[in-house]
Amino acid sequence: MDIELMINSFPKLLSATLITLKLLSVSLILGLFIGLGFAILRMNNNKLINKFAYGYSYLFRGTPLLVQIFIIYFGLGQIEYLRTTFLWVVLKEPYWCAIIAFSLNTGAYTSEILRSAFQTIKIGYLEAGRSLGIPKKIIFTKIQIPIAIKQSLPAYGNEIILMLKGTSLASTVTLMDLTGVAKYIISTTFKPVEVFIVAGGIYLFMTFIVHNIIKYLEKKYGFQT
Amino acid sequence: MELLYFGDKGWGDELFFATLMTIAVSITAMIIGFLFAAIFTPLKLSSNKFLNTIGNAYTTVIRGVPELLVIYLFFFGGSGAIMFVASIFGYNDYIEINAFLTGSFSIGIISGAYSTEVFRGALQSIDKGQFEASKVLGFKKYVYFFKIILPQMLRLAIPNLSNVWQITLKDTSLISVTGLVEIMRQSYIAAGSTRDPLFFYSFAAVLYLMLTFFSMQLLNRLELKYNKGF
Numbered sequence: 001m002d003i004e005l006m007i008n009s010f011p012k013l014l015s016a017t018l019i020t021l022k023l024l025s026v027s028l029i030l031g032l033f034i035g036l037g038f039a040i041l042r043m044n045n046n047k048l049i050n051k052f053a054y055g056y057s058y059l060f061r062g063t064p065l066l067v068q069i070f071i072i073y074f075g076l077g078q079i080e081y082l083r084t085t086f087l088w089v090v091l092k093e094p095y096w097c098a099i100i101a102f103s104l105n106t107g108a109y110t111s112e113i114l115r116s117a118f119q120t121i122k123i124g125y126l127e128a129g130r131s132l133g134i135p136k137k138i139i140f141t142k143i144q145i146p147i148a149i150k151q152s153l154p155a156y157g158n159e160i161i162l163m164l165k166g167t168s169l170a171s172t173v174t175l176m177d178l179t180g181v182a183k184y185i186i187s188t189t190f191k192p193v194e195v196f197i198v199a200g201g202i203y204l205f206m207t208f209i210v211h212n213i214i215k216y217l218e219k220k221y222g223f224q225t
Numbered sequence: 226m227e228l229l230y231f232g233d234k235g236w237g238d239e240l241f242f243a244t245l246m247t248i249a250v251s252i253t254a255m256i257i258g259f260l261f262a263a264i265f266t267p268l269k270l271s272s273n274k275f276l277n278t279i280g281n282a283y284t285t286v287i288r289g290v291p292e293l294l295v296i297y298l299f300f301f302g303g304s305g306a307i308m309f310v311a312s313i314f315g316y317n318d319y320i321e322i323n324a325f326l327t328g329s330f331s332i333g334i335i336s337g338a339y340s341t342e343v344f345r346g347a348l349q350s351i352d353k354g355q356f357e358a359s360k361v362l363g364f365k366k367y368v369y370f371f372k373i374i375l376p377q378m379l380r381l382a383i384p385n386l387s388n389v390w391q392i393t394l395k396d397t398s399l400i401s402v403t404g405l406v407e408i409m410r411q412s413y414i415a416a417g418s419t420r421d422p423l424f425f426y427s428f429a430a431v432l433y434l435m436l437t438f439f440s441m442q443l444l445n446r447l448e449l450k451y452n453k454g455f
Binding site for chain 1: 285286288289290291292293297298300301302305357395397398399401404408409412416418420421422423425426427429430433434437438
């Protein structure tokens with residue numbers, strides 16, 4: 001066991017953690033909006049819109065995240081037309097490609113979580129709102145969304161942890177996130193166990209924190225089944 | 226479409242074999258995962274504090290650390306560990322272990338952590354009376370486990386196991402980083418030599434979708450079969 005290497009690599013890995021956290025937070029926020037949008041589309045009565053939203057979530061949940069990143073990073077650059085638009089500014093950066101892939105991916109999972117949360121809302125709440133003469137929009141924003149957020153907290157906590165692990169794939173498109181730096185140190189020192197312990201420890205620490213925040217929120221907002 | 230021709234002209238046959246490789250790795254990893262689950266589920270349910278901690282540590286660490294990091298550990302560490310053991314026996318040459326084995330093993334360890342959780346949940350949701358009744362009736366221990374508990378546990382576990390299967394199937398794409406020629410690796414090679422990454426990665430996505438779709442159909446049928454009479 002090479003303790004010195006572990007101590008030396010710790011600051012390097014810690015600074016790489018910042019990139020991991022940046023990737024995670026930006027894609028979670030974007031993914032939440034995408035997920036909410038598609039969850040609303042899923043509850044639409046129009047069959048075509050409904051099918052479209054289902055197709056989106058099926059596509060992104062049925063294929064590995066790695067394929068999605070590769071299609072966006074390597075694949076989209078091939079379309080000549082895209083290179084002439086302003087989108088190219090975004091798509092030539094591996095950082096933004098990773099964020100696009102992560103957001104779309106977590107958006108698909110989030111839409112499923114939110115949809116099932118919306119569906120478990122007791123119809124009585126909506127009927128009560130309607131009979132009190134509350135407008136539809138306000139029922140949605142003031143009754144349905146808060147209840148859905150409560151209901152989906154445990155599942156969304158899992159999704160955050162899955163996404164935290166998912167950001168490690170950014171290292172496959174040349175980004176130096178926590179896993180990327182860990183791989184670099186492993187391949188230059190050939191000490192995989194030591195680096196794994198430090199990098200894995202940092203990841204575990206982050207999952208631990210996320211887990212506890214979600215637990216706290218569940219308690220605070222009174223999760224009822 | 227010419228790119229998908231079988232034979233020397235296209236990549237059809239290569240991608241076909243790569244798909245078979247993905248299926249082979251997924252199934253092997255799933256089986257290795259079951260072996261791990263068979264060891265760690267009893268540990269997790271054990272009342273012994275020490276054994277319990279080992280069981281919990283396994284599932285917590287593996288489920289909290291990115292799959293890619295676990296794969297790097299075994300990819301870079303695997304041959305080192307074996308060479309170390311070999312050097313004790315006086316063999317000092319470089320040993321390279323099979324990419325298929327390292328890949329299946331690392332994905333297997335990951336899938337095993339998820340399977341352990343599934344089996345633990347299934348075992349815990351079996352009615353207590355079933356355990357008590359079989360004890361009262363004086364069944365031998367293995368009869369009691371294999372004929373009474375296991376069938377009930379499987380029925381409860383199958384829906385969640387099909388989720389584990391999906392996760393495992395998708396995780397196998399990650400072992401392309403170790404050079405094993407499965408769908409992702411083959412697409413990478415094909416994309417590199419034809420300069421058509423969009424087509425090949427999209428085709429890889431279609432292959433994965435087909436795999437998940439057909440395996441879900443199969444697993445749903447299995448679920449129905451086990452749920453007969455419920």
